[in-house]
Amino acid sequence: DAGVIQSPRHEVTEMGQEVTLRCKPISGHNSLFWYRQTMMRGLELLIYFNNNVPIDDSGMPEDRFSAKMPNASFSTLKIQPSEPRDSAVYFCASSSGTGVPGELFFGEGSRLTVL
Amino acid sequence: GESVGLHLPTLSVQEGDNSIINCAYSNSASDYFIWYKQESGKGPQFIIDIRSNMDKRQGQRVTVLLNKTVKHLSLQIAATQPGDSAVYFCAEMKTSYDKVIFGPGTSLSVIP
Numbered sequence: 001d002a003g004v005i006q007s008p009r010h011e012v013t014e015m016g017q018e019v020t021l022r023c024k025p026i027s028g029h030n031s032l033f034w035y036r037q038t039m040m041r042g043l044e045l046l047i048y049f050n051n052n053v054p055i056d057d058s059g060m061p062e063d064r065f066s067a068k069m070p071n072a073s074f075s076t077l078k079i080q081p082s083e084p085r086d087s088a089v090y091f092c093a094s095s096s097g098t099g100v101p102g103e104l105f106f107g108e109g110s111r112l113t114v115l
Numbered sequence: 116g117e118s119v120g121l122h123l124p125t126l127s128v129q130e131g132d133n134s135i136i137n138c139a140y141s142n143s144a145s146d147y148f149i150w151y152k153q154e155s156g157k158g159p160q161f162i163i164d165i166r167s168n169m170d171k172r173q174g175q176r177v178t179v180l181l182n183k184t185v186k187h188l189s190l191q192i193a194a195t196q197p198g199d200s201a202v203y204f205c206a207e208m209k210t211s212y213d214k215v216i217f218g219p220g221t222s223l224s225v226i227p
Contacts, residue, residue, distance in 0.1 A: 004158075031212065043159070043204065043217040056214055091158050101211035102149040106158025 004107035018080040025094030035091040134192040138205035145207040
C-alpha cells in the first residue's frame with residue numbers, strides 16, 4: 001500500500017519566492033497534519049485537518065503560511081513570501097479515525113532551503 | 116502551555132543491553148501518550164502508545180511506563196540492536212484523535 005506521499009522532496013529557493021509543498025494522504029484516512037522540523041524547535045504542529053476541514057491552525061507561524069485541503073486526497077502548504085528562517089523539513093502525516101489514537105503515518109518530508 | 120520534554124538529549128548503549136529513554140510531560144489533562152522513532156532521513160514512525168488509565172504497556176521488545184504522579188513517561192527497549200539507532204520522540208494527545216504534540220527527542224546510538 002502506498003504511504004503518505006510528499007512533494008517535492010527537496011527544494012532550494014531564494015528569499016521572497018513562493019513555495020508550495022504538496023501531500024497525498026493514505027487513502028481512507030480522514031485526518032491530515034502538517035509538521036515542521038528544525039534542530040532548534042523540534043517537531044512543531046502547524047495545522048491539522050479533519051474530513052478536509054481545518055481544525056487547529058494555531059501553530060501556523062504567521063500570515064505568510066497557508067494550508068488547504070480541497071479534497072480527501074490532497075493538501076498543500078504554501079509559504080509566500082519565503083524567508084531564510086523557514087528553512088526546515090516539512091512533514092505531512094495522516095491518520096485514520098478508527099485506528100490507534102495517536103498513530104500518525106508520516107511522509108518522508110520536504111526539505112526546504114531558503115537562501 | 117502544553118509541552119513535552121526529554122531529560123536526555125543523547126543516549127549511547129552497547130548492543131544487547133537494555134535502553135531506557137525518559138520523557139517528562141507537563142499537561143496532566145493529556146489522555147494518550149505515544150512513542151515515535153525517527154531514522155535518519157525519514158519521517159517519524161509509531162512505536163507504541165499508552166492511555167492515561169494504564170501504567171504499563173508492552174510491545175515487541177519495547178515497554179512503555181507511565182507515572183502520572185510525577186508526569187513521567189519512559190520507553191524501555193530490550194536487547195538493543197544497531198537498527199534501534201534513531202531519534203525517539205514522546206508525544207501526547209488530550210483526547211483520542213486529537214492533535215499530537217511532540218517532545219524534543221532523544222538520540223539513541225547503539226555501539227556494536
